[in-house]
Amino acid sequence: MTLAAAGAIALVGGMAACSAPENASGSSSTDAGGSAPAGGSGTVAVACSQQEDYCQAITRAFEEATGTKTTYVRLGAGEVLARLETNPGEFDVWAGGQAENHLIANDRGHVELYVSPNAEALPEQYNDDTGIWSGFYTDSVAFCSNEKELERKGVAVPTSWDDLLDPALAGAVAMPHPATAGVGYMAMFTVATLNGGDQAKTIEYFQQLNSNVMQYSKSAATGTEQAGRGEVAVAIALDSDCEKALHAGFGDLVTSYPEEGTGYEVGAVSILDGARNPDEAKQFFDWLLTTDAQDLYADIPSFAVPTLPDAVVGENVPRQDTVNQVDWDIRQAADNRETFTKAFETDIVSSDQAK
Template identity: 70%
Template sequence: MRSYRKTPVLALGAVLVATTAACSAPADSGSSSTSGSGSSSGTLNIACSQQEDFCQKITAAFEEATGIDATYVRLGAGEVLARLETTPGEFDVWSGGQAENHLIADERGFIERYVSPSAADLPAEYNDADGIWSGFYTDSVGFCSNQSELDKLGMDAPTSWEDLLAPELKGKVAMPHPATAGVGYMAIYTQQTLNDGDTDAAIDYFTQLHGNVMQYSKSAATGTEQAGRGEVAVAIALDSDCVKAAENGYSELVTSYPEEGTGYEVGAVSVLKDARNLDGAQQYMDWILTTEAQDLYKDVPSYAAPTLADAVAGDAVPDQDAVNKVEWDLKGAADNRDQLIELFESDVASSSSAQ
């Protein structure tokens, strides 16, 4: 069992406060540019697969810590994989997103393998010994429910995958699309794992769930916002995203987990092939795998758990040791991704009963 030191979520530390203004992005851009003293050759271009405020503030903190100019674009894991195909060399480093997606990127020739000296302190399950990826946060797939909406339906928060199939939830469930948001794919691979690798059984579950789904959203966090506003009763979401939405004003939100088991994420960082700022990319990977960097999560605030045992986590961060997790096969998740997404799109999402 792993444990993390926890402290109350504090105001942003001096490092983040001093640099946040320089890292603000136009509301419609989805990206941010920072300008520091510039001690490396060229700007570091980051593909960031985390929530916008984390991308913004961690990029700023990295720049403050290293003096390296940095810019980021916030993209879901599926979007990053697509961009690596169409515009190779656009990004120097990929920060965030499930480790299995970084394995896929490596198989497609997009990763510059780098064994960071900082990775020596990571538990083995949070690191690839060959330098494809290293993990810097972790969280789990859960159910993010609006308690008021559940009360109206006379239902408790779901505690199994079967609970989501209840007829009372018709049109009341949100799920991110697996082709664009990693948590959507994690849900599918979780079902395949729970069914002993049976692909047909996994797809059949989502075929049954389809009539209850109001929308397959592009972003992982969209469902938590829909649940928070009462547009749906339940969202399949990362527990960290649900807690974040609850802490940000959606006070009716509650997090629960399927008792039979759920998938979990090791959020990874990788250096990308053809990086224009290879030195900066390696320094970013080194930095985000330090306790000093992971201690900043509580100040962003991020509700994912750090991967270093001595890093300080905020009080509201879900206890990952208390979650019943399925046996997560990273290579299996990577190898099955294309087939499962293709089957989901053809057999599930193409039906007209969900948006």
């Protein structure tokens, strides 16, 4: 699979990795995560399912704080799950992506259970009590709209899932593909939850939406850029990605939420089974659950909400306590992923109508 990359970060080929730069002094510091573990390799490989600039910043900061040489590959959640099947041992730790995907990885035997000593500082909903994952950020599914494009089409800013079915939006909606981008599956599971888990009604909704979708992108952030450029009028996206695009210069964007309810993610970290550098992987896990790490969200800036109550929340970060969120069952979301993604391929985007 090809990799989503941005800016000056060059990912060479499908198996390439990015390395955080060394300290200017060439030596390691002992802030937050401490020095590299005694007897460890002094390196760690991260599968990063977050925004590219966040992946770059967080791995650089970890390397500077600990002296541990840190590489990463930016991959969507579906891509990580695929890579774990085809190339086990490639990564030591998985940072980012919805917690349900980490459960799936564990179900497939790819996670080493680990309870970080820093996990106790997190609110209960951001920890798996068996040690599969801990959460380090959260955000919600939203509609990221180009107000000028909506006005040109005579369509109001959407505030309902049904609003996306408006015939005036034919070919003007972007959605991430559920098989490669976690946000695409989040949208499916949200609609399923609103329909009491009824798969037939869920598939029927996305069959209707299909005629309005211009493209099913591999990356969640692609849709926000398309909306920002006016290539589509609405993108199904994370509110944090829409806000990030707005502040990157796409000034016509506006974020709205479906009134009947929307899904949300707990962005998780887990240790991968067969890690070549298990001590450094645990050190990275521990460090992500510190304010030193989570305060970086405000500095980058990223527009997701950190999970530590005392971490800095950046300016213009969408408030999650005002969003009408559905009752998100992480275990059910994990258990239904394969069923829904297969149905999406066969019943919605068949080979003769693939976008």
